[in-house]
Amino acid sequence: MLRLSNSVELADNEIEISQIRAQGAGGQNVNKVASAVHLRFDIHASSLPPFYKERLLALSDQRITKEGVVVLKAQSFRTFEQNREDALERLKTLIQEAVKTRKARKPTKPSKAARRKRMDRKAQKGQTKALRGKVKL
Template sequence: MVMIPEYEYTLTAIRAQGAGGQNVNKVSSAIHLRFDIRASSLGEFIKSRLLHSKDQRITAEGVLVIKAQQYRTQEANKRDAIARLHAIVEAAGEVHAVRYATRPTLASKKRRVTGKMQRGVIKRGRGRVVGDE
């Protein structure tokens, strides 16, 4: 797990959007988390993966912005925003195995063709019925 020190991100309390009545209108329970990727202590590999990802939450300046407003309390939204930050950084650090293209086996080709033939027989049976009258 990648450790991100608290001083590398800023948390700002804002008013949440959506329905909720009086509570949502007067309490700043949503959290904006801003994390500057370029200024962080992350490794260069993770930084480049984050900066080159097509994530809409990353601004042109390289700042990751997370808005957490799922919960009613500010503390719960704070925990949620930090957990989401850790999840994004963890996902950027994962290296997926390279998939090598393989040819389909002869048996799988035969199964595919027989399935198509059976489907064709079913569809041919849907035609107009000619009576013996």
């Protein structure tokens, strides 16, 4: 069970995880065995709310295929459980990033000093205009 938020959870059967073990490719890692995890998550077939699905499908991320499948690969010289947890955490982060909404910025009021300065300028402009027609040489 992967908990995304208080109200949204993904069941274990919605996330397909396969384990691949491969021999190291030469060099110093000849005797080490890498434990790779391939995680597949079908967005369309998931129990996510429609809003989550839409936002995930709209992401321009190379880990999401055209068919709406998220493919994550975690490979390290760690245990299968550690790689599995890493892949699940990356899926959780991806989904949370997709549904994050930005707060609308509140319009700020002009400060008291700025309002006073504006009124002073208006008054000065009005006085200048009034004097233009009255000055005779």
